[in-house]
Amino acid sequence: MKTKKIAFFDAKPYDRRSFDLANQAFGYEITYFETKLHAATVELAHGFDAVCAFVNDTLDKPVCDYLAENGIGIIALRCAGYNNVDFEAAFGRVHAVRVPAYSPHAVAEHATALVLTLNRKIHKAYNRVREGNFAIQGLVGFDMYGKTAGVVGTGAIGRSLISILQGFGMKVLAYDLFPNEEYARERGITYVDLPELYRQSDIISLHCPLTPETKYMINATSIQTLKDGVMLINTGRGGLIDTKALIDGLKSGKIGAAGLDVYEEESDYFFEDRSEEMIADDVLARLLTFPNVLITSHQAFLTEDALKNIADTTLNNLKDYFEQNKLSNEICYQCHSSCQKDKSAGEPCFHAPADQSVKALG
Template identity: 55%
Template sequence: MEIAVFSTKKYDTLYLRPALEANGHHPHFLQTRLDNETVVLAEGYTAICIFVNDSLTAHGIEHLAKKGLKYVLLRCAGYNNVDLDAADKCGIKVARVPAYSPYSVAEFAVGLMLMLNRNLHKAYTRVRAGNFSLEGLTGFDMRNRRIGIVGTGKIGLLTGKICRGFDSDVVCYDPYPNIDRAKEYGMRYVSLDELLTTCDIISLHCPLLPSTHHMINSETLSKMKDGVMIINTSRGGLIDTVALIKALKSGKVGQVGMDVYEHESNMYFEDSSDSIMLDDVFSRLLTFHNVCITGHQAFLTREALENIAQETASNLEGFLKGIEPKGIVKI
């Protein structure tokens, strides 16, 4: 089968090519991001493989369905960038990779906590400039600090488990709790209000849904402890960035670690170092010394890339053999 793979980088090719070719398929790697303008590049393919910032709208699905598209393979966990209703109506099957490596993201989230807490990002640049002053680098012990995990899928639970290793008090919230596993990891569930009002660090691990869009907003921020640290390695749309900036300016929020941004689709995964930053909100975020932003790299480990490739190939084989694949997305 000929497969169009969008938004590809060298690391995608390195792992996806052997995984797909092992089953006799022929992947065609495109650096282009899929959207309504570039959808013509997918014409004639039975299957396409897309990533988090590709966009497959109803228009794109209806157009490609007429051109023979049958399968959409998401090489990521999220699927909010695909119009599932349109796919269902057109008979197009969609699959994702729900658990490529929860360890990679969980470890990265904790890494952001430690970097911000101990001001490692400041210390690194200071020493390289010959500045060995310790002023402004004071952090706090993670021990006995209360850390809140919002969303207890595999990544959220593992993040909490790692934090328990610091002897931190870890509480969590999820409308669909995994009580047994949380108890096993030394965590307990509380109401969202209690988590917001009592935690020193809040780490987000939720899917982006209508119910979670801008869940961190002016109202929820006002409930938090003064100086709270917020970590987001999940989806940028969980945070109202304008409200977050106001909270940073007032001192309500003390530190922010973000691997995602709500308007990242036109920026992330590309080298724009020679271009002027046109996003004024993002530019304002970059001016805060207590904000650490990375470019959606939390997933990027060798183990995760290998798992993504293998699961993507497995999802396609399941569809072709008439066996419901593990990663199938249903409405």
């Protein structure tokens, strides 16, 4: 069989290491491109059998058109999220598969790290001590024990975070359009509607995909319903939060702290070294001025365990497609989630209409 060729976009050194190691068991010919995939770069995929893309690649109509017209039938997303895929353009022409559960623990643990760092001002204390300043004024936090955490989305990541927060002795409220009551009974948590979660939670953590229904779920209106001084954590997708409304909430004191691993306009900055440049994004620049805001560069997934799982699952997805005419972890046009039905690569999915729920990534 002819060796299959994969065009790998937005490649970073850690990607190369993990995929080269995993590929020893598959034997694909992988060409790594540092550039992101979009309409101006898609021609680099000419002559390849598949493309491998990441969260900030743009899989819009021009990209899908080019791939389909050049006989490239599959996009292998090495991530869980898929809001960058134009499903209408891809449907029936280019299949998209993803990695639904690379390591829910990695993301949940990073969310916890954001909470602890913001609460106990670890980042400030670290910088103070390095400069010989051992004063502790201004570093007051709060006991997490006995406080209420609101977790939006109870998929694998949300459930992992819930276990961690309960270990701190926190009460947990959860929201999901499809609540798992059996899980709630086992874990001793309570499902509530979003307004109730917003009103009661001292800490809110978002673990849902970005869809038209969840875009800006944290906005000027919903922020007014939050508990005064709430800590907001987002390791999901940047577009879940209206950043300008977040800034207003921080300025007014309604939001006491924010930990963000994602940002709605992150594609021009995250994953890149911009330390020698001015930040032209005025909204991002304003966020960085707040002492009670902690931003990390979409690194919640970045553990050795997760990178191995991402590489293994991505290459297995491609193997199933190439060798078994099977679409494992396909993102279906109709249901916008991973398809659980085994079907041939040429058979469209006839699931129910598009899922409008708030579901957790993973």
